[in-house]
Amino acid sequence: MRIKKVLNNNAFITHNDDHQEMIVIGKAIAYGKHFNDTVDESKVYKMFTPISRGDRKLILDMVNEIPIQYFQIAKQIVDKAESDENIELTDSVYIALTDHISSSVDRIKSGLMLTNQFLWEIRSYYPKEYQIGQWAIQLINGTCDVTLPDDEAGFIAIHIISGELGEQLDEFHEIINFIKKITSIVTYQLSVEIDRDSLDYNRFVTHLKFFWQYMMENDKKHTIGDLSDEMLAIIKGKKVAAYECALKVRDFVQKTYHYTLNNEDLLYMTIHIARIADAN
Structure with missing residues (x-):
């Protein structure tokens, strides 16, 4: 895998075998690298193949604005859902989840907590997704030194549910x-x-x-x-x-x-x- 453009220390652009542009993310994966250099593929967290110009802009904006740790946390949550519950999630869910985690941590550090009006229904009707949400907030709390409320487990569950429903x-x-x-x-x-x-x-x-x-x-x-x-x-x-x-x-x-x-x-x-x- 060769670099076509360095975005920052943690992301770069390359092309796949079909000559499609791919945005690759991984901690320090592009550090000290330049055009046409190869990378250590074991450092890859996620690879995106944007379908539209809008998707491309969204991902590039996130890469530039959101710390790499939130991409890593989102990947762990997605991997947990897919491996433990056989839930297949799309890249759009990964993107939304990364953005949500970043926003949640920023909110809680500012003393702002949101109430999840569907928390009871999620716990009752989507228990496996809610359990993943609970696991996720423990991961976030330990990684980011915050204490997220149970409402956030419900919000994460909603992202997983939306992925199962095809974003509907x-x-x-x-x-x-x-x-x-x-x-x-x-x-x-x-x-x-x-x-x-x-x-x-x-x-x-x-x-x-x-x-x-x-x-x-x-x-x-x-x-x-x-x-x-x-x-x-x-x-x-x-x-x-x-x-x-x-x-x-x-x-x-x-x-x-x-x-x-x-x-x-x-x-x-x-x-x-x-x-x-x-x-x-």
Whole structure:
């Protein structure tokens, strides 16, 4: 890998085998280097291949303005998400995360803390992303000698969620509202207080997130487990209340999203609702 232009001690521009421009970042990777020099590739944190002029300008501005340690922290968080949870994240998430970490540290050192209005929902509906956020703030605190509040774990989780949703952050809000509405229907219809930390509720939330995805994509090819026992229980009428609740959910989804639950959809919904009901 040869340098085409030094940006600073920690970044330079090169070209890949397809003659595309690449921006390469790594601590002291370009220190003392000049045009056409080779570099130690083991020092590379991240390589960007900008798609547009806007992307290129954004990355170059960040390289010049943001200390290298924040790029390194962002890479560790992205690596953690990808290795531990098999979450695939795009370069745009890495860029947004780097910028957010830098801003968060600057804010906290200035005594300014932001409240995350979705913190409860993130903890309840996206636990694995939230756990990565918690791990991330411990990393940031130790590296940058700050004490970030739990709200920041939620903000980092939102960046990870947005990457999973293909940067469609509006969809995150829609999914949150969808889960809240369905949960409210179950709570009201069954007159139960749901334990939102329970395994059954977490399974229900996971099912609702998958249901949302195939409802939006109109993809009916989904199979979750062996349903023989649950089907038998429903046929015998042991889950009448849960089934009636599932019908309320069906009516809400039909009216709000113009999607009609088929018998299989109803069955899955009934099973999850029944598990919540049985736990109360």
